[in-house]
Amino acid sequence: MNAIRVVFPSTVNLLCVWHIEKNILANCKPHFESQEDWTTFLSTWNQVINSEDEQAFNQALNFVGPLYKEKEKVLCYIRNTWLPFKERFVHAWTENCTHFGNRVSSRAEGAHAKLKQYLQVSTGDLHQVKNKICLAIDNEFNEIKTQLSSERIRVPHKCDNYFFKELITNVSLFALRELLKQYEMVKYGTMRSTCTGHFMASMGLPCAHKMISWKGKVIPLEEIHTQWRIDGRVLVVPEVGETNGGEFKRLVHELEDKYQEWPLSQKECVQGKISQLINPSIPLVLEPNILPHKGRPSGSKKGTTSTRRNASKFEIQHESVAFVEVLVIIVEHARAKVRQM
Numbered sequence: 001m002n003a004i005r006v007v008f009p010s011t012v013n014l015l016c017v018w019h020i021e022k023n024i025l026a027n028c029k030p031h032f033e034s035q036e037d038w039t040t041f042l043s044t045w046n047q048v049i050n051s052e053d054e055q056a057f058n059q060a061l062n063f064v065g066p067l068y069k070e071k072e073k074v075l076c077y078i079r080n081t082w083l084p085f086k087e088r089f090v091h092a093w094t095e096n097c098t099h100f101g102n103r104v105s106s107r108a109e110g111a112h113a114k115l116k117q118y119l120q121v122s123t124g125d126l127h128q129v130k131n132k133i134c135l136a137i138d139n140e141f142n143e144i145k146t147q148l149s150s151e152r153i154r155v156p157h158k159c160d161n162y163f164f165k166e167l168i169t170n171v172s173l174f175a176l177r178e179l180l181k182q183y184e185m186v187k188y189g190t191m192r193s194t195c196t197g198h199f200m201a202s203m204g205l206p207c208a209h210k211m212i213s214w215k216g217k218v219i220p221l222e223e224i225h226t227q228w229r230i231d232g233r234v235l236v237v238p239e240v241g242e243t244n245g246g247e248f249k250r251l252v253h254e255l256e257d258k259y260q261e262w263p264l265s266q267k268e269c270v271q272g273k274i275s276q277l278i279n280p281s282i283p284l285v286l287e288p289n290i291l292p293h294k295g296r297p298s299g300s301k302k303g304t305t306s307t308r309r310n311a312s313k314f315e316i317q318h319e320s321v322a323f324v325e326v327l328v329i330i331v332e333h334a335r336a337k338v339r340q341m
Contacts, residue, residue, distance in 0.1 A: 012097040015088040016105040017049060023081075026314035028074045041068065045078075051092045052196055095198035100227055101178075114140070121305040145235045152230060156180070163214075166221045175205060175228035179219070182208040204228065 004013045024045065032038040044064055051057035061083075068075060087093040094103065118136040119129065152169050159168065159176050163183065167176060182199070185191040185208040195209035204225025211219070221229075259267060 012099075013088060014094055014097075014099060014103060015085060016103070017089050018104040018106065020049075020082060020089055022312065022314040024078070026312075026316075027077050027081075028071075031071055031074050041071075041074075049090055051090055052095075052198070053092050057086070057090055057092045091198070095196070095202045097202065098204055098225070099202055100225075101203060116307045119307055122307045123305045141235070148230055148233060148235060163211075163218055165218045167219055167224065170221055170229065170231040171224055172228050172230050175224065178203060178205055182206070182211060186211050 001013055004011055021042075024042075028041070029038055032041060044060075044067065048057065048060040048064060051060050064078075065075065082089075089103070115133065115136055118132045120132075124132070151173050154173065155168050156173065156176055158180055164176065164179070167179070171179075182191075182205070191208040195207060197207075199205065199207040200210065204227055206219060206223050210223075214220075221231075226232075255270075259270065262270070
């Protein structure tokens with residue numbers, strides 16, 4: 001977050017609400033005696049996160065304090081760890097920025113998982129890793145092209161009406177489904193009386209309140225954010241030299257002009273370097289030098305090739321709880337056997 005604040009000062013940096021919930025689970029659940037109390041607390045905390053405006057946020061927060069005043073460690077953890085960053089995960093603030101529905105980091109983690117399927121092991125050399133990454137990118141690119149071609153010819157049944165005329169085959173299916181939800185709110189009268197503006201601000205799509213003004217017309221294509229437009233997307237890989245061919249020729253001409261002015265010794269040196277580039281005797285991409293180290297890092301396993309990350313605190317907590325539950329079942333089963341005897 002500190003780096004983003006310096007390098008991309010105008011960027012809105014959101015926090016993953018899923019990971020926040022898991023951190024709450026790992027640090028707060030041990031302070032609750034029963035599952036029912038914990039479920040009630042989690043529901044109350046979610047009301048804080050889902051607050052639609054600052055006033056609702058303050059009301060929900062003021063409700064949490066007196067209700068759990070005996071859980072001082074829980075309140076202290078929330079107050080000191082998460083509330084200073086409320087603008088990064090509470091709806092009242094996050095729904096005013098364009099995040100296209102991404103409030104968790106699952107898409108990035110999914111991309112990591114897919115890449116690990118290609119890498120398979122953590123001990124591949126530089127050449128193997130480079131080839132596997134290129135293969136993963138090529139396959140992903142082809143999948144996206146196939147999906148894009150499919151969406152340009154598919155017409156969702158429920159969107160096959162005059163209101164969506166300009167959007168069909170020009171907007172992604174995901175965006176059409178989101179627009180259909182808003183349209184059905186207008187159709188069945190389930191929309192709210194006042195517009196918060198959150199849907200339009202966060203998704204880049206017109207909301208139900210906006211659609212009312214277009215009754216009897218069509219949704220204008222220019223009202224759709226470019227994120228959801230597929231009519232202008234061109235997925236073509238340029239041939240090598242297409243993008244920088246002019247720049248390369250300019251450099252060659254400049255080198256040729258300079259070459260005429262250089263002394264013979266410098267000309268021979270340049271000729272040698274150009275010859276090495278054209279016919280390299282050794283590969284241009286080399287393995288990094290292996291430096292001696294003081295031994296295996298503490299906690300690592302000998303001979304492991306797994307790409308699996310270390311477990312998070314909430315995962316360790318979950319495994320511990322699961323182990324205890326299994327242990328209780330075994331003990332109860334043993335007691336039942338003793339009674340039968």
